[in-house]
Amino acid sequence: MSHLLTPLNAWHHSQNAKMASFAEWDMPIQYEGILAEHTHTRTAASIFDICHMGQIIIKGNGVKNRLSAAVSHNLETLPVGKCRYGFILTEEGTVMDDIIIYCMGEDHFFLVVNAACASNDFQTLAKRVGAEYVEDISARSGKIDLQGPKSLEVLKRVFSQDFHDLKYFSFTTINYKGVEIIVSRTGYTGELGYELYFPRDFALQLWEDLAADESVKPAGLGARDTLRLESGLSLYGHELDEKHTPAESGLIKMLTSEADYVGKEKASQVPSDVLLALKFEGRRTVRNGDIMVRASGSDEVIGVATSGSFAPSLGYAIAFAFVKKEFQDQNEFIFKSGRNELVAQKVDLPFFKEGTCRIKLN
Amino acid sequence: MNNPENLLYADSHEWLRVEKNEAVIGITDYAQHALGDITFVDMPQVGDEFTKGQEMGAIESVKAASDIYMPLACKVIAVNEDLDTNPELINTDPYGKGWILRVSFENAPEGLLSSQEYTAKYPE
Incomplete structure:
Protein backbone atom coordinates (compact mmCIF):
# COMPACT_ATOMS: atom_id res chain seq x y z
CA MET A 1 0.00 0.00 0.00
CA SER A 2 1.38 3.40 -0.83
CA HIS A 3 1.27 5.92 1.95
CA LEU A 4 0.34 9.56 1.97
CA LEU A 5 3.36 11.77 2.57
CA THR A 6 3.66 15.09 4.36
CA PRO A 7 5.97 17.73 2.84
CA LEU A 8 8.46 16.83 5.61
CA ASN A 9 8.57 13.11 4.83
CA ALA A 10 12.00 13.20 3.17
CA TRP A 11 13.39 15.20 6.10
CA HIS A 12 12.19 12.57 8.59
CA HIS A 13 13.79 9.79 6.57
CA SER A 14 17.02 11.78 6.28
CA GLN A 15 17.15 11.88 10.11
CA ASN A 16 16.65 8.10 10.32
CA ALA A 17 13.38 8.56 12.15
CA LYS A 18 11.50 5.38 12.97
CA MET A 19 8.48 5.63 10.65
CA ALA A 20 5.06 3.97 10.82
CA SER A 21 1.69 4.13 9.20
CA PHE A 22 -0.83 6.44 10.89
CA ALA A 23 -4.25 6.99 9.29
CA GLU A 24 -2.72 6.06 5.90
CA TRP A 25 0.16 8.53 6.39
CA ASP A 26 3.84 7.58 6.66
CA MET A 27 4.65 9.41 9.89
CA PRO A 28 7.66 9.69 12.23
CA ILE A 29 7.13 7.77 15.49
CA GLN A 30 10.46 8.77 17.01
CA TYR A 31 13.83 10.25 16.16
CA GLU A 32 16.09 10.05 19.22
CA GLY A 33 13.68 8.02 21.37
CA ILE A 34 10.19 8.49 22.81
CA LEU A 35 11.34 9.11 26.40
CA ALA A 36 13.98 11.67 25.39
CA GLU A 37 11.51 13.49 23.12
CA HIS A 38 8.84 13.41 25.83
CA THR A 39 11.19 14.92 28.41
CA HIS A 40 12.52 17.50 25.98
CA THR A 41 8.95 18.68 25.30
CA ARG A 42 8.22 18.99 29.03
CA THR A 43 11.43 20.94 29.70
CA ALA A 44 12.35 22.81 26.49
CA ALA A 45 10.53 22.83 23.14
CA SER A 46 9.77 20.30 20.40
CA ILE A 47 8.42 20.52 16.89
CA PHE A 48 5.92 17.99 15.56
CA ASP A 49 4.98 17.42 11.91
CA ILE A 50 1.18 17.58 11.96
CA CYS A 51 0.71 18.19 8.23
CA HIS A 52 -1.43 15.03 8.03
CA MET A 53 -4.36 16.62 9.87
CA GLY A 54 -7.31 17.89 7.87
CA GLN A 55 -8.06 21.60 7.46
CA ILE A 56 -11.40 22.96 6.32
CA ILE A 57 -12.62 26.51 5.66
CA ILE A 58 -16.30 27.38 6.11
CA LYS A 59 -17.43 30.82 5.09
CA GLY A 60 -20.28 32.72 3.50
CA ASN A 61 -23.30 34.74 4.44
CA GLY A 62 -25.18 33.31 7.41
CA VAL A 63 -22.76 30.44 7.81
CA LYS A 64 -22.41 30.89 11.58
CA ASN A 65 -25.96 29.72 12.16
CA ARG A 66 -25.60 26.86 9.71
CA LEU A 67 -22.35 25.68 11.33
CA SER A 68 -23.85 26.07 14.81
CA ALA A 69 -26.46 23.50 13.81
CA ALA A 70 -23.78 21.11 12.51
CA VAL A 71 -21.28 20.96 15.40
CA SER A 72 -21.38 21.05 19.22
CA HIS A 73 -19.23 24.21 19.50
CA ASN A 74 -20.80 27.32 20.98
CA LEU A 75 -20.08 29.79 18.17
CA GLU A 76 -22.27 32.53 19.68
CA THR A 77 -19.69 33.18 22.39
CA LEU A 78 -16.63 32.64 20.17
CA PRO A 79 -15.07 35.99 19.19
CA VAL A 80 -12.78 36.59 16.22
CA GLY A 81 -9.24 35.57 17.22
CA LYS A 82 -10.31 32.73 19.51
CA CYS A 83 -10.74 29.01 18.89
CA ARG A 84 -12.72 26.30 20.64
CA TYR A 85 -12.73 22.52 21.03
CA GLY A 86 -15.84 20.44 20.33
CA PHE A 87 -17.40 17.67 18.27
CA ILE A 88 -19.12 16.69 15.08
CA LEU A 89 -21.80 14.33 16.36
CA THR A 90 -23.86 11.61 14.74
CA GLU A 91 -27.66 11.76 14.86
CA GLU A 92 -27.34 9.40 17.87
CA GLY A 93 -25.23 11.92 19.78
CA THR A 94 -22.02 9.89 19.47
CA VAL A 95 -18.72 11.39 18.35
CA MET A 96 -17.93 11.43 14.64
CA ASP A 97 -14.83 13.57 15.25
CA ASP A 98 -13.34 15.99 17.76
CA ILE A 99 -12.27 19.23 16.12
CA ILE A 100 -11.04 22.74 16.84
CA ILE A 101 -12.88 25.66 15.24
CA TYR A 102 -11.17 29.03 14.73
CA CYS A 103 -13.30 32.15 14.32
CA MET A 104 -11.53 34.06 11.53
CA GLY A 105 -14.23 36.70 11.01
CA GLU A 106 -17.96 37.20 10.87
CA ASP A 107 -19.25 34.10 9.04
CA HIS A 108 -15.71 32.80 8.44
CA PHE A 109 -14.41 29.72 10.27
CA PHE A 110 -11.36 27.48 10.05
CA LEU A 111 -11.66 23.85 11.23
CA VAL A 112 -8.87 21.44 12.14
CA VAL A 113 -9.91 17.80 12.05
CA ASN A 114 -8.35 14.36 12.57
CA ALA A 115 -6.57 12.85 9.58
CA ALA A 116 -8.52 9.59 9.68
CA CYS A 117 -11.85 11.43 9.82
CA ALA A 118 -11.09 14.26 7.38
CA SER A 119 -12.94 13.08 4.28
CA ASN A 120 -15.98 11.92 6.24
CA ASP A 121 -16.02 15.21 8.17
CA PHE A 122 -15.87 17.16 4.94
CA GLN A 123 -18.78 15.26 3.42
CA THR A 124 -20.82 15.57 6.60
CA LEU A 125 -20.20 19.31 6.90
CA ALA A 126 -20.94 19.86 3.20
CA LYS A 127 -24.26 18.13 3.72
CA ARG A 128 -25.16 19.88 6.97
CA VAL A 129 -23.84 23.38 6.21
CA GLY A 130 -24.15 23.46 2.42
CA ALA A 131 -21.46 22.36 -0.05
CA GLU A 132 -21.07 25.88 -1.43
CA TYR A 133 -19.76 27.14 1.94
CA VAL A 134 -17.31 24.33 2.74
CA GLU A 135 -13.82 24.00 1.32
CA ASP A 136 -11.24 21.30 2.12
CA ILE A 137 -7.86 23.07 2.12
CA SER A 138 -5.86 20.11 3.52
CA ALA A 139 -3.94 19.54 0.29
CA ARG A 140 -2.55 23.06 0.21
CA SER A 141 -1.98 23.85 3.88
CA GLY A 142 0.42 22.60 6.50
CA LYS A 143 0.65 22.40 10.28
CA ILE A 144 3.61 22.29 12.65
CA ASP A 145 3.18 22.19 16.43
CA LEU A 146 5.78 23.90 18.60
CA GLN A 147 5.28 22.67 22.15
CA GLY A 148 7.12 23.09 25.44
CA PRO A 149 7.80 25.73 28.11
CA LYS A 150 10.44 27.40 25.94
CA SER A 151 8.10 27.77 22.94
CA LEU A 152 7.44 31.44 23.59
CA GLU A 153 11.12 32.38 23.49
CA VAL A 154 11.64 30.20 20.42
CA LEU A 155 8.87 32.08 18.57
CA LYS A 156 10.46 35.36 19.55
CA ARG A 157 13.85 34.32 18.19
CA VAL A 158 12.55 32.76 14.98
CA PHE A 159 9.77 35.22 14.08
CA SER A 160 11.33 38.33 15.72
CA GLN A 161 7.98 38.96 17.33
CA ASP A 162 6.63 38.75 20.86
CA PHE A 163 3.60 36.58 21.64
CA HIS A 164 3.26 37.25 25.37
CA ASP A 165 -0.20 38.73 24.85
CA LEU A 166 -1.55 35.69 23.05
CA LYS A 167 -3.80 33.85 25.50
CA TYR A 168 -4.65 30.15 25.68
CA PHE A 169 -6.99 29.18 22.79
CA SER A 170 -6.29 32.49 21.01
CA PHE A 171 -4.55 33.02 17.70
CA THR A 172 -3.09 35.69 15.49
CA THR A 173 -1.90 35.88 11.89
CA ILE A 174 1.66 36.98 11.14
CA ASN A 175 3.76 37.52 8.06
CA TYR A 176 7.06 35.65 8.05
CA LYS A 177 9.36 35.73 5.00
CA GLY A 178 6.40 36.95 2.96
CA VAL A 179 4.19 34.05 4.03
CA GLU A 180 1.03 34.21 6.14
CA ILE A 181 1.16 32.01 9.22
CA ILE A 182 -1.56 31.48 11.81
CA VAL A 183 -0.01 31.24 15.29
CA SER A 184 -2.43 29.58 17.72
CA ARG A 185 -1.73 29.12 21.42
CA THR A 186 -3.05 25.58 21.57
CA GLY A 187 -1.62 22.09 21.52
CA TYR A 188 -1.82 18.44 22.46
CA THR A 189 0.94 18.03 25.04
CA GLY A 190 -0.27 19.89 28.15
CA GLU A 191 2.63 22.33 27.82
CA LEU A 192 2.79 25.93 26.73
CA GLY A 193 2.88 25.75 22.97
CA TYR A 194 1.73 26.95 19.62
CA GLU A 195 0.16 25.36 16.58
CA LEU A 196 1.27 26.94 13.31
CA TYR A 197 -0.76 26.87 10.08
CA PHE A 198 0.72 27.95 6.74
CA PRO A 199 0.79 27.16 3.01
CA ARG A 200 1.95 23.58 2.51
CA ASP A 201 4.89 24.44 0.26
CA PHE A 202 6.38 26.52 3.09
CA ALA A 203 6.54 23.55 5.49
CA LEU A 204 10.17 22.56 4.99
CA GLN A 205 11.46 26.14 5.23
CA LEU A 206 9.53 26.77 8.45
CA TRP A 207 10.47 23.39 9.94
CA GLU A 208 14.18 23.98 9.29
CA ASP A 209 14.04 27.51 10.69
CA LEU A 210 12.44 26.20 13.89
CA ALA A 211 14.74 23.16 14.10
CA ALA A 212 17.78 25.46 13.91
CA ASP A 213 16.81 27.13 17.20
CA GLU A 214 19.00 26.13 20.16
CA SER A 215 16.05 24.95 22.30
CA VAL A 216 14.21 22.96 19.65
CA LYS A 217 14.32 19.26 18.78
CA PRO A 218 11.97 17.25 16.56
CA ALA A 219 9.54 14.89 18.28
CA GLY A 220 7.45 12.09 16.79
CA LEU A 221 3.96 10.72 17.24
CA GLY A 222 5.22 8.37 19.98
CA ALA A 223 6.04 11.23 22.33
CA ARG A 224 2.93 13.11 21.18
CA ASP A 225 0.88 10.17 22.42
CA THR A 226 2.55 9.83 25.86
CA LEU A 227 2.37 13.63 26.34
CA ARG A 228 -1.33 13.87 25.47
CA LEU A 229 -2.19 10.83 27.59
CA GLU A 230 -0.40 12.20 30.69
CA SER A 231 -2.24 15.45 30.13
CA GLY A 232 -5.57 13.60 30.06
CA LEU A 233 -6.39 14.51 26.47
CA SER A 234 -8.57 12.18 24.43
CA LEU A 235 -7.48 10.58 21.16
CA TYR A 236 -10.14 9.97 18.53
CA GLY A 237 -10.63 6.25 17.85
CA HIS A 238 -9.65 5.50 21.46
CA GLU A 239 -11.44 7.61 24.08
CA LEU A 240 -13.83 9.09 21.52
CA ASP A 241 -15.71 7.17 18.86
CA GLU A 242 -19.06 6.62 17.19
CA LYS A 243 -20.03 4.14 19.91
CA HIS A 244 -19.89 6.70 22.72
CA THR A 245 -21.39 10.08 23.51
CA PRO A 246 -19.25 13.00 24.75
CA ALA A 247 -20.86 12.50 28.16
CA GLU A 248 -19.69 8.88 28.25
CA SER A 249 -16.20 10.11 27.37
CA GLY A 250 -16.24 12.56 30.27
CA LEU A 251 -16.53 15.67 28.13
CA ILE A 252 -20.07 16.82 28.91
CA LYS A 253 -18.71 20.20 30.08
CA MET A 254 -17.82 21.00 26.47
CA LEU A 255 -21.50 20.97 25.50
CA THR A 256 -22.37 24.62 26.10
CA SER A 257 -23.92 25.55 22.77
CA GLU A 258 -27.53 26.69 22.93
CA ALA A 259 -28.04 26.03 19.24
CA ASP A 260 -30.10 23.05 18.16
CA TYR A 261 -27.20 21.04 16.71
CA VAL A 262 -27.21 17.49 15.33
CA GLY A 263 -27.06 14.91 18.13
CA LYS A 264 -27.53 17.50 20.90
CA GLU A 265 -30.18 15.80 22.97
CA LYS A 266 -28.43 12.43 23.17
CA ALA A 267 -24.89 13.84 23.51
CA SER A 268 -25.33 14.55 27.21
CA GLN A 269 -26.76 11.12 27.99
CA VAL A 270 -24.79 8.15 29.31
CA PRO A 271 -26.46 5.11 27.77
CA MET B 1 25.80 -3.46 14.78
CA ASN B 2 28.19 -4.93 17.32
CA ASN B 3 27.15 -8.41 18.47
CA PRO B 4 29.90 -9.81 20.72
CA GLU B 5 31.84 -12.80 19.35
CA ASN B 6 31.69 -14.80 22.58
CA LEU B 7 27.87 -15.05 22.69
CA LEU B 8 25.30 -17.36 21.09
CA TYR B 9 22.12 -15.96 19.55
CA ALA B 10 18.54 -17.17 19.06
CA ASP B 11 16.28 -16.23 16.15
CA SER B 12 13.87 -14.88 18.73
CA HIS B 13 16.58 -12.28 19.57
CA GLU B 14 17.87 -13.52 22.90
CA TRP B 15 21.61 -13.84 23.52
CA LEU B 16 23.37 -16.39 25.69
CA ARG B 17 26.78 -16.33 27.35
CA VAL B 18 27.76 -19.86 28.37
CA GLU B 19 29.92 -20.27 31.48
CA LYS B 20 30.44 -24.00 32.16
CA ASN B 21 26.95 -25.35 32.98
CA GLU B 22 25.47 -21.90 33.49
CA ALA B 23 24.45 -19.19 31.07
CA VAL B 24 23.61 -15.48 31.25
CA ILE B 25 20.71 -14.44 29.00
CA GLY B 26 19.60 -11.09 27.63
CA ILE B 27 18.07 -9.63 24.47
CA THR B 28 20.11 -8.42 21.53
CA ASP B 29 20.94 -4.90 20.46
CA TYR B 30 18.74 -5.52 17.40
CA ALA B 31 15.80 -6.40 19.67
CA GLN B 32 16.21 -3.45 22.05
CA HIS B 33 16.47 -1.12 19.10
CA ALA B 34 13.30 -2.51 17.54
CA LEU B 35 11.41 -2.21 20.85
CA GLY B 36 12.48 1.35 21.60
CA ASP B 37 12.59 2.79 25.13
CA ILE B 38 12.03 -0.11 27.51
CA THR B 39 9.80 0.67 30.49
CA PHE B 40 9.15 -2.69 32.15
CA VAL B 41 10.63 -6.19 32.24
CA ASP B 42 8.51 -9.11 33.41
CA MET B 43 11.00 -11.75 34.58
CA PRO B 44 10.56 -15.28 35.86
CA GLN B 45 11.45 -16.16 39.46
CA VAL B 46 14.56 -17.87 40.73
CA GLY B 47 13.90 -21.62 40.74
CA ASP B 48 11.50 -21.58 37.76
CA GLU B 49 12.24 -24.28 35.19
CA PHE B 50 11.75 -23.95 31.45
CA THR B 51 11.90 -26.01 28.29
CA LYS B 52 13.58 -24.69 25.18
CA GLY B 53 11.47 -22.11 23.33
CA GLN B 54 9.09 -21.61 26.24
CA GLU B 55 7.83 -18.09 26.93
CA MET B 56 9.63 -16.89 30.06
CA GLY B 57 8.70 -13.24 30.37
CA ALA B 58 7.87 -10.06 28.57
CA ILE B 59 9.46 -6.75 27.80
CA GLU B 60 7.38 -3.61 27.51
CA SER B 61 8.44 -0.45 25.78
CA VAL B 62 6.52 2.79 25.49
CA LYS B 63 4.87 1.59 22.30
CA ALA B 64 4.98 -2.21 22.41
CA ALA B 65 5.02 -5.34 24.50
CA SER B 66 7.04 -8.35 23.39
CA ASP B 67 7.37 -11.85 24.85
CA ILE B 68 10.80 -13.29 25.51
CA TYR B 69 11.62 -16.99 25.06
CA MET B 70 14.02 -19.33 26.76
CA PRO B 71 16.73 -20.36 24.25
CA LEU B 72 17.47 -23.63 26.07
CA ALA B 73 16.06 -26.01 28.69
CA CYS B 74 17.19 -24.66 32.04
CA LYS B 75 16.49 -23.50 35.58
CA VAL B 76 16.63 -19.86 36.65
CA ILE B 77 19.29 -19.18 39.31
CA ALA B 78 19.35 -15.37 39.31
CA VAL B 79 17.48 -12.44 37.79
CA ASN B 80 18.76 -8.90 37.21
CA GLU B 81 16.88 -6.96 39.88
CA ASP B 82 18.32 -3.65 38.64
CA LEU B 83 15.85 -3.93 35.75
CA ASP B 84 12.92 -3.40 38.14
CA THR B 85 13.89 0.22 38.60
CA ASN B 86 16.12 0.78 35.56
CA PRO B 87 14.71 -1.25 32.66
CA GLU B 88 16.41 1.19 30.27
CA LEU B 89 19.69 -0.62 31.05
CA ILE B 90 18.60 -3.00 28.28
CA ASN B 91 18.63 -0.06 25.84
CA THR B 92 21.91 1.42 26.98
CA ASP B 93 23.89 -1.78 27.59
CA PRO B 94 22.06 -4.84 26.17
CA TYR B 95 25.10 -7.14 26.45
CA GLY B 96 26.30 -5.89 29.85
CA LYS B 97 24.28 -4.24 32.61
CA GLY B 98 21.08 -5.05 30.71
CA TRP B 99 21.42 -8.82 31.24
CA ILE B 100 18.11 -10.41 32.25
CA LEU B 101 18.80 -13.71 33.97
CA ARG B 102 21.30 -16.41 34.84
CA VAL B 103 20.34 -20.05 34.39
CA SER B 104 21.84 -23.48 34.94
CA PHE B 105 21.44 -26.33 32.44
CA GLU B 106 22.18 -30.01 32.04
CA ASN B 107 22.32 -30.28 28.25
CA ALA B 108 24.44 -27.78 26.37
CA PRO B 109 22.42 -25.41 24.18
CA GLU B 110 22.12 -26.27 20.51
CA GLY B 111 20.67 -24.84 17.34
CA LEU B 112 21.78 -21.30 18.19
CA LEU B 113 23.56 -18.83 15.93
CA SER B 114 27.08 -17.47 16.14
CA SER B 115 27.69 -13.73 16.24
CA GLN B 116 28.54 -13.75 12.53
CA GLU B 117 25.45 -15.74 11.58
CA TYR B 118 23.15 -13.57 13.67
CA THR B 119 24.62 -10.33 12.35
CA ALA B 120 24.28 -11.57 8.75
CA LYS B 121 20.66 -12.54 9.33
CA TYR B 122 19.64 -9.38 11.22
CA PRO B 123 21.92 -6.70 9.84
CA GLU B 124 20.23 -3.71 11.41
Missing part, protein backbone atom coordinates in the same frame (compact mmCIF):
# COMPACT_ATOMS: atom_id res chain seq x y z
CA SER A 272 -23.85 2.50 28.59
CA ASP A 273 -20.23 3.29 29.49
CA VAL A 274 -18.16 5.73 31.52
CA LEU A 275 -14.56 6.66 30.74
CA LEU A 276 -12.17 6.14 33.66
CA ALA A 277 -8.77 7.68 34.26
CA LEU A 278 -6.65 5.01 35.93
CA LYS A 279 -3.24 4.56 37.47
CA PHE A 280 -1.30 1.39 38.20
CA GLU A 281 1.06 0.63 41.06
CA GLY A 282 4.12 0.02 38.91
CA ARG A 283 5.49 0.51 35.44
CA ARG A 284 3.44 -2.21 33.80
CA THR A 285 0.50 -0.98 31.78
CA VAL A 286 -2.50 -2.16 29.82
CA ARG A 287 -2.78 -1.61 26.07
CA ASN A 288 -5.64 -0.44 23.92
CA GLY A 289 -8.13 -3.34 23.76
CA ASP A 290 -7.10 -5.13 26.98
CA ILE A 291 -10.25 -6.20 28.82
CA MET A 292 -11.40 -5.30 32.32
CA VAL A 293 -13.01 -8.12 34.33
CA ARG A 294 -15.45 -7.99 37.20
CA ALA A 295 -13.11 -9.58 39.75
CA SER A 296 -9.79 -11.37 39.95
CA GLY A 297 -10.07 -14.68 38.09
CA SER A 298 -13.44 -13.73 36.61
CA ASP A 299 -14.21 -13.93 32.90
CA GLU A 300 -17.04 -11.43 33.10
CA VAL A 301 -16.00 -8.47 30.94
CA ILE A 302 -17.06 -5.10 32.36
CA GLY A 303 -14.81 -2.77 30.39
CA VAL A 304 -11.96 -2.21 27.96
CA ALA A 305 -8.78 -0.14 27.93
CA THR A 306 -8.68 2.59 25.29
CA SER A 307 -5.14 3.92 25.85
CA GLY A 308 -2.37 2.90 28.22
CA SER A 309 1.26 3.73 28.70
CA PHE A 310 4.08 4.05 31.13
CA ALA A 311 3.91 7.76 32.02
CA PRO A 312 7.46 9.09 31.68
CA SER A 313 6.85 12.25 33.75
CA LEU A 314 5.13 10.32 36.55
CA GLY A 315 7.17 7.12 36.77
CA TYR A 316 4.19 4.77 36.77
CA ALA A 317 1.67 3.40 34.29
CA ILE A 318 -1.62 5.13 33.46
CA ALA A 319 -4.61 4.37 31.25
CA PHE A 320 -8.01 5.37 30.02
CA ALA A 321 -10.73 2.71 29.95
CA PHE A 322 -14.44 2.46 29.32
CA VAL A 323 -16.34 0.63 32.06
CA LYS A 324 -20.02 -0.28 32.08
CA LYS A 325 -21.64 2.53 34.06
CA GLU A 326 -23.02 0.29 36.81
CA PHE A 327 -19.43 -0.58 37.82
CA GLN A 328 -17.97 2.93 37.76
CA ASP A 329 -17.92 3.39 41.55
CA GLN A 330 -15.65 0.44 42.29
CA ASN A 331 -12.40 1.23 44.09
CA GLU A 332 -10.28 -1.08 42.01
CA PHE A 333 -10.43 -2.22 38.42
CA ILE A 334 -8.85 -5.45 37.21
CA PHE A 335 -7.49 -5.93 33.71
CA LYS A 336 -6.32 -8.98 31.87
CA SER A 337 -3.15 -8.16 30.00
CA GLY A 338 -1.60 -11.19 28.33
CA ARG A 339 -1.11 -13.78 31.08
CA ASN A 340 -1.26 -11.21 33.85
CA GLU A 341 -3.86 -9.42 35.87
CA LEU A 342 -3.23 -5.75 36.52
CA VAL A 343 -4.98 -3.73 39.20
CA ALA A 344 -5.81 -0.07 38.57
CA GLN A 345 -7.11 2.77 40.71
CA LYS A 346 -9.24 5.72 39.66
CA VAL A 347 -7.50 9.12 39.59
CA ASP A 348 -8.43 12.70 38.71
CA LEU A 349 -7.45 14.27 35.40
CA PRO A 350 -5.03 15.39 34.27
CA PHE A 351 -2.69 12.57 35.27
CA PHE A 352 0.26 14.98 35.02
CA LYS A 353 -0.65 18.22 36.78
CA GLU A 354 2.46 20.35 36.25
CA GLY A 355 1.85 21.12 32.56
CA THR A 356 2.45 24.73 31.52
CA CYS A 357 -0.27 25.05 28.87
CA ARG A 358 -2.44 27.47 30.85
CA ILE A 359 0.40 29.52 32.28
CA LYS A 360 -0.28 33.27 32.48
CA LEU A 361 2.33 35.11 30.47
CA ASN A 362 1.46 38.70 31.34
